[in-house]
Amino acid sequence: MKKVLLLSLAALLFLPSCTKTQTQPEPSPDPVREGWTYAPPETGMYGGRARLIAGDQLTVEDGYLYFDGGVGDGYVVPMRMNLETGNVTALCTDPVCAHNTVECPLYGMRHFIPVRIGEKTQILALRFYPYPEQTLSGEEWTTVWDLVRYDPMSGEKTVLETYEGHMGFTPEVYLGTYRFYISQVYDEEDNWIGGLTRMDITTGKTELLFEGFYMPLLEKDGRVWVSDGVGIFSFEAQSPSPFLREEFSSPSAMLPDQTMCSTDGTNLYVTQNQSDTVRVFPLDGGEERVISVSFADSYARIIPAGGWLYYFSGENTVLGDARIRGYASDKVELHGEEFRRCRPNPSAPDGTEDELVFRFEGEWASFRPSHTVSDGRYLYCFYSWWEDPDGDGVYRDGDNRYSFPVNGHDNCSLLRIDCETGEAEIITIREGTK
Numbered sequence: 001m002k003k004v005l006l007l008s009l010a011a012l013l014f015l016p017s018c019t020k021t022q023t024q025p026e027p028s029p030d031p032v033r034e035g036w037t038y039a040p041p042e043t044g045m046y047g048g049r050a051r052l053i054a055g056d057q058l059t060v061e062d063g064y065l066y067f068d069g070g071v072g073d074g075y076v077v078p079m080r081m082n083l084e085t086g087n088v089t090a091l092c093t094d095p096v097c098a099h100n101t102v103e104c105p106l107y108g109m110r111h112f113i114p115v116r117i118g119e120k121t122q123i124l125a126l127r128f129y130p131y132p133e134q135t136l137s138g139e140e141w142t143t144v145w146d147l148v149r150y151d152p153m154s155g156e157k158t159v160l161e162t163y164e165g166h167m168g169f170t171p172e173v174y175l176g177t178y179r180f181y182i183s184q185v186y187d188e189e190d191n192w193i194g195g196l197t198r199m200d201i202t203t204g205k206t207e208l209l210f211e212g213f214y215m216p217l218l219e220k221d222g223r224v225w226v227s228d229g230v231g232i233f234s235f236e237a238q239s240p241s242p243f244l245r246e247e248f249s250s251p252s253a254m255l256p257d258q259t260m261c262s263t264d265g266t267n268l269y270v271t272q273n274q275s276d277t278v279r280v281f282p283l284d285g286g287e288e289r290v291i292s293v294s295f296a297d298s299y300a301r302i303i304p305a306g307g308w309l310y311y312f313s314g315e316n317t318v319l320g321d322a323r324i325r326g327y328a329s330d331k332v333e334l335h336g337e338e339f340r341r342c343r344p345n346p347s348a349p350d351g352t353e354d355e356l357v358f359r360f361e362g363e364w365a366s367f368r369p370s371h372t373v374s375d376g377r378y379l380y381c382f383y384s385w386w387e388d389p390d391g392d393g394v395y396r397d398g399d400n401r402y403s404f405p406v407n408g409h410d411n412c413s414l415l416r417i418d419c420e421t422g423e424a425e426i427i428t429i430r431e432g433t434k
Contacts, residue, residue: 036086039418041376043306046265047116048219050171053124053147054111057371057404058380061114062121065373065380066091069412069429070405075099076109078123079429081414083375088429091123093155102131105157108144115174117201123150124160124179124201126169149201160204171261173216173224175237177202180209180216180224196226198237209235209242215255218263220283225268227255232268232281248281248288264304267344271300278302278309280344291344293354296336305376307343310357310419312369314338319366319386320393324400332386332395334368337361339379339417358422369415370402381415 045060059066060083069079069090077099078091090099097104106112108129114121130143147161163184172181179201183194195211214226214233223234231249235242255261259272268281278291295301296312303310314336322332342354360367369381382404386395403413412429 031085031087033086038084038086039377039420040084041306041378044376045305045374046218046263048173048175048265049263050173050216050218050261051113052169052171053113054126054169056113056373057382058373059114060373060375060380062116064114064121065375065414066112066114067382067414068404070410075107075129076112078106078109078112078125080114081427081429083378086427091150091152093152102129105150105155111169115179115201117177120151120153122201123152124148125150149204158204160199160201161206171216173219174201175219175222175224178237180219180237182213182215183208210244214244217261217268218265218283220263220265225283227253229255247285250288253281253288260301262302262304264307264344267304269302269304269309269344271295271302273298273300275300278344291342293340293342296338299335303372303374303379304344305374305419308341308419309344310339310341310374310379312336312338313340314359317360317365320388320395323394323396325397334360334366337365341419356422357419358417358424364424367415371404374419377419379417379419381417383415 051059057068063083064080065083066078066080068076070077079088080091081088090097092099092104092106094104099107101107106125108127109125110128112123112125115124125148127148128145130141132139132141145163146159149158149160150156168184170182172179174180177200179199181197181199183197183206185192185194187193196209196214196216197206198209199206212228214228217225217227217232219225219237222237224237225232225234225247227233230253232247232253233244234247235244255270256272259270262269266283268283270279270281276292276294278293280289280291291309293311294313296314297316299312301311312335317334317337319332319334322330337360338356339358340354340356345353366386367383369383371382373380384400384402387399387401388395403411403415405412411431414427414429415424416427417424
């Protein structure tokens with residue numbers, strides 16, 4: 001039986017726009033939402049993993065799930081859910097803000113990510129929006145295109161970086177007050193001349209550490225691990241003059257395009273679409289090894305949590321015929337129907353210690369996750385699903401629905417799967433009107 005939990009969300013009331021931001025007092029302890037259950041993980045997710053500021057639609061940090069709650073004049077409205085209590089709040093500190101004018105400190109946001117700095121969780125937000133200004137010559141439009149740091153407790157905002165003609169984001173690593181990333185710098189002839197850069201998130205000050213492409217992979221014991229696509233290296237994150245130490249240099253250490261990396265702090269796991277293998281690089285200097293798994297089509301991603309490697313697998317599901325404008329097929333076919341896990345132990349190199357966690361079947365057959373994150377116990381997902389209102393097995397325009405604000409939809413909900421029990425439930429943040 002599908003379990004549905006409805007959460008009220010006072011922060012999304014359509015009230016007047018932001019007033020001047022005021023420093024907020026420390027919040028009182030959250031009461032637990034009616035019907036809410038939560039079992040904390042025995043082992044949380046490793047905090048030193050690389051992250052994507054423009055790609056991680058769901059993020060777990062400091063006991064909260066951060067996500068886009070939508071309904072803010074078409075821009076991202078950052079929100080967070082207390083995992084222990086189920087309460088949901090907007091990150092904008094003004095309780096009567098509608099998040100739809102430039103007075104909102106987070107207006108125009110395209111992407112965001114929470115980052116722990118000292119004792120506080122700060123928000124790094126990418127903003128891009130135009131707005132009109134009245135000048136002596138009439139109305140003129142100004143474009144804001146920047147990266148800001150935002151304190152959700154005080155409402156203070158600091159611009160860290162501005163952009164002009166280029167912007168691109170690859171995985172980044174955060175350690176202390178530093179952000180390690182590949183800078184987007186171009187010469188007069190539009191040639192990329194950037195490299196691995198260290199930014200002080202408190203001030204926005206940057207310094208180029210290494211010229212060329214070095215993709216951040218993870219942080220462990222004060223060292224940042226990177227790859228140039230051929231080898232894997234590390235360096236002291238806090239050093240005023242860091243140098244690269246080679247960690248893996250064998251031919252198999254090459255990381256070609258379209259690879260995906262994850263870590264649990266013990267190993268680096270590398271996967272690639274169209275390949276049913278997981279390459280395991282021990283971070284203590286041991287030998288590389290390979291685990292064989294059966295990934296779902298075009299979904300070769302590993303989620304390390306609690307001593308397991310979670311992944312999507314199984315056969316594709318054909319729901320029925322498609323009569324949809326612009327659809328690539330005459331059938332509605334969904335990727336793998338199983339969510340599984342296996343051990344990364346050397347004693348099970350062929351993936352034999354492998355088990356089913358959840359299967360998308362029955363009332364869940366038309367559901368599939370689109371964005372996922374784990375806290376070590378639960379898998380939280382934005383998802384899509386299909387509806388067949390007349391029951392004829394034919395899917396038409398508008399039958400594909402989304403749980404997050406996209407394509408004109410204004411609803412917002414999450415799918416939560418308990419990785420230990422396999423129980424699934426829908427967490428409704430906001431009922432949609434269209």
